[in-house]
Amino acid sequence: MRQEAHNPVRRVARVGSSLAALTAAAVIGSMLTAAPASADPCPGGALCAYTQYDWGGAPGTVYGDNTNLLQYTKFANAASLYNNGNSCNVTVYYNTGYRAPAYNLNRGTGWKRLGSNLYHHVGSNRWCLY
Amino acid sequence: MNPQRWAQVVLLPVLLGVVGCAAAPGRTATVDLPQPLDGVTYFTSAESSALHDAYEELVTRCMRDRGFAYRPTPLSSATRLRDINPYGLLSREEARIDGYRITSSLAGDAQARPRPAQAPTSTPGWDEALLGTEAHRVTVQLPEDHEMYYNSDGCTYQATAALYGDDWQRLYDTFQVLANRVVETVSQDAEFRGAQSVWSACMERAGQPARTFDEARGRIEGAFTRAAENRSDLMPVVRQELATAAADADCQDEVGMTAAVRAAQGRAQAAVLDTSRRGQLDQLRRLRAEVLRRVTASPGATPR
Secondary structure (H helix, E strand, O other), X not given: OOOOOOOHHHHHXXXXXXXXXXXXXXXOOOOOEEOOOOOOOEEXXXXXXXXXXXXOOOOEEEOOOEOOOOOOHHHHOOOEEEEOOOOOOEEEEOOOOOOOOXXXXXXXXXXXXXXXXXXXXXXXXXXXXX | OOHHHHHHHHHHHHHHHHHHHHOOOOOOHHHHOOOHHHHOOOOOHHHHHHHXXXXXXXXXXXXXXXXXXXXXXXXXXXXXXXXOOOOOOOOHHHHHHHOOOHHHHHHHHHHHOOOOOOOOOOOHHHHHHHHOOHHHEEEEEOHHHOEEEEEOOOHHHHHHHHHHOOXXXXXXXXXXXXXXXXXXXXXXXXXXXXXXXXXXXXXXXXXXXXXXXXXXXXXXXXXXXXXXXXXXXOHHHHHHHHHHHHHXXXXXHHHXXXXXXXXXXXXXXXXXXXXHHHHHHHHHHHHHHHHHHHHHHOOOOOOO
C-alpha cells in the first residue's frame, strides 16, 4: 500500500477492495490529523495501522471497509492501531472476510500495543457496525 | 451498467427476497447458540441499534453544550453481520432463511449504506470536543499484552460513560480480548476439531465439500465479491448461499456441533477466568443488563 496522503477519495478506491469501493464505504472526514502523537499522525477519518508500538513510524491508512487488509503491509504487520474516524466506530477482524475474532475500536481511541491475538494480523475492517 | 443501476436491478430482488424474510421480528435463533463468556460482549443487531441511537443522542447533546454542531451517523445496514456466531454455528431455521447472512447483509449495505455524515464544522476545536485531548489521556492495560487508550474529556467517551457506566470502557475492552481468546482456544480444541472433521465428511456427502466452517462460508463471500465486482446477477449467489448454509446447519446438527462447542468453550473459559476476572465479569454483566434495560424499556430515555 502506498502511503501517500494526497486525495483520500482516490485512496479509497486504491486501498479498499473492489467490494468496499462498490459499496461506497468510504468514511471520509476532514484532513485534520490528530493524536496519536507519532512521527506521522493519523489523518482525520482514517483507520491507521503502524508497524511499531505506540504508533511509531508512518501509518497505513484506510477510509472504507476492506475484506482483505492483509494485502497491505502495515496492516499485515500492525503493532498498533488508531481510529481517527470522526463519524464512526470501526470493527477490525483478525481474519479476512469479516470473520471472527472481531474487535471494536471506538473513534478517537487506539491500541498502543496490539497483543498476541491481533498482533501482526489485522485482516479486515468495517465501519459503523455499532 | 453503472454501479447504481446494477444495485437497483440486481440487488432489489435480493433485498426483497432475503432481507425481507430475515429481518422479520422474532428471527433471533442465533442468540440461542453459544457465545463466549455467555455473550457478555455481544449485542444483537437490534440491541446495537437501540444502543447506538441512545449513544448518538448523548454525543449530540454534549457537542451542543460545547457549542458545536454534530450530525449523528446511522449504523450500516451490514450491522446484521454482528449476529454471525463467532464459532461459525448456524441454526437450521436461520440457514434456510438467510444462509450465512452474507448476501443479505452486504447487498443491503451496497443498496442502502448510509453515507457517514461529514464532520460539519471539523476544526481542531471540533475534533477536540468530540474526541478529547492528550492531557486527559487514559491508558488501559488489557489481557494478552494489549494496551489501549481513550481521552476522558471527549464527548465520545463521556457519552459512553453516561450511557454504560464509568467502568464500561475498561471492562468491555478487557473482556472482548478474553472472549476472542476463548474463540481462538475453542477453534484449536481437540474435541472441536474432531467434530469439525466429522462435519466435513458430512458436507462432502451433501455435495458441499469444505474442510472447515470458514472454508464453507468463505466460498460464499468469494462468490458475492466476484458478482459484485462484475456487477452480475446475485440470485445464483443467493441460491448457492442458501444451499451451502442449509447443508452446513444440517451437518452441524447431525454431528452435535453445538454441544461440542459448549464443552470446548467451558474448558476455554475456565482457563481465562480466575477469581478476579470473575468479579469483573459479573460487573460487566450488570452494566450490560442495566443499559439494555434502559434503552429497550424506554427508547430515547438517555441519562443526563
